[in-house]
Amino acid sequence: MNMFVVLRRYKANLTSLLREIPGNPDSWKMRMDAAVMHLQSELSNLRTSRPVASILDNVKVSSGPSAGAGKHAPGIPLSTIAAIVAKPPSSILVSPHDPNLMNSVQQAIKNSFPGYGVSASSASSITVSIPRVTGDQREKMVKEALKFGENAKVTIRQVRKDWLKDLERKVVDSSSSKGAAKGKADKDKDKDKGKSDKADGMGKEEFKRVEKAVQSVTDEMVSSVESVVKQKEKDLLEN
Numbered sequence: 001m002n003m004f005v006v007l008r009r010y011k012a013n014l015t016s017l018l019r020e021i022p023g024n025p026d027s028w029k030m031r032m033d034a035a036v037m038h039l040q041s042e043l044s045n046l047r048t049s050r051p052v053a054s055i056l057d058n059v060k061v062s063s064g065p066s067a068g069a070g071k072h073a074p075g076i077p078l079s080t081i082a083a084i085v086a087k088p089p090s091s092i093l094v095s096p097h098d099p100n101l102m103n104s105v106q107q108a109i110k111n112s113f114p115g116y117g118v119s120a121s122s123a124s125s126i127t128v129s130i131p132r133v134t135g136d137q138r139e140k141m142v143k144e145a146l147k148f149g150e151n152a153k154v155t156i157r158q159v160r161k162d163w164l165k166d167l168e169r170k171v172v173d174s175s176s177s178k179g180a181a182k183g184k185a186d187k188d189k190d191k192d193k194g195k196s197d198k199a200d201g202m203g204k205e206e207f208k209r210v211e212k213a214v215q216s217v218t219d220e221m222v223s224s225v226e227s228v229v230k231q232k233e234k235d236l237l238e239n
Contacts, residue, residue, distance in 0.1 A: 149229035
C-alpha cells in the first residue's frame, strides 16, 4: 500500500477537528505536515531489491555549463527527460527522450546510486540493476525507519507545544483587557468587555475545549506517522 493512501485516511478527521480551533490552525497543521513530508523523504531513501520507478525521482541530470556562469547549470530531474519503467524482478529501464543525453543520464544515475549496476542496454536505453538486499540490511533499514518515525513524532509534539502557547496568550490577553475595562463608566464597561471578549478569543473554559482539539489533531498526526512507518517496515521485510 502506498504511504500517500495511508495518509489520506486521516484527512477527514483532521478537517473536522481544525474547524473547532480559533486563530489560524491551518498554519500550525502545515508545520506538522512538514514533519510528515520530511519523514516520507527519509523513508524513500530506504530501498529494497524490488524495482520501483520512483526511486530515481531524486536523480538530477547535468544540463551542461550555464551561459556566462562558468559553472554547470542546476540538474534536470531525470523523470522530465526520460521514460522510466520498472522491470521485475530487479531492474529499471530508463529511456532518455533525447538519445544524445545517454551518457549524461547514465553518469547521473551512477553518481546517485554507486552500488547499482548501470549499463546501456541499447542505443537509446539504460538498464539499472538493483543489488539484492540481505536480511541484515533489511533489519538495519527497519531500525532507521523507526528512528525517522520517532523524530517526526517529536517534531509534531513540539509544534503542538508551541501552538498551545500561542493559543494560551489569547486567554491571558482577554483577562488583561477585562481588567483594564474596570476603570471605565458602567455604561461603557459592559460594551467594552463584550468587544474585548470577541477580539481576544476565549476564556479559560473555552481554552480547555480548544486544547483538547489541538491534542486530537496531534494524536491524528502521530497516528499517521506510525501507520506510514509500519507500512514501510512491511515493505522492507517482504520485498
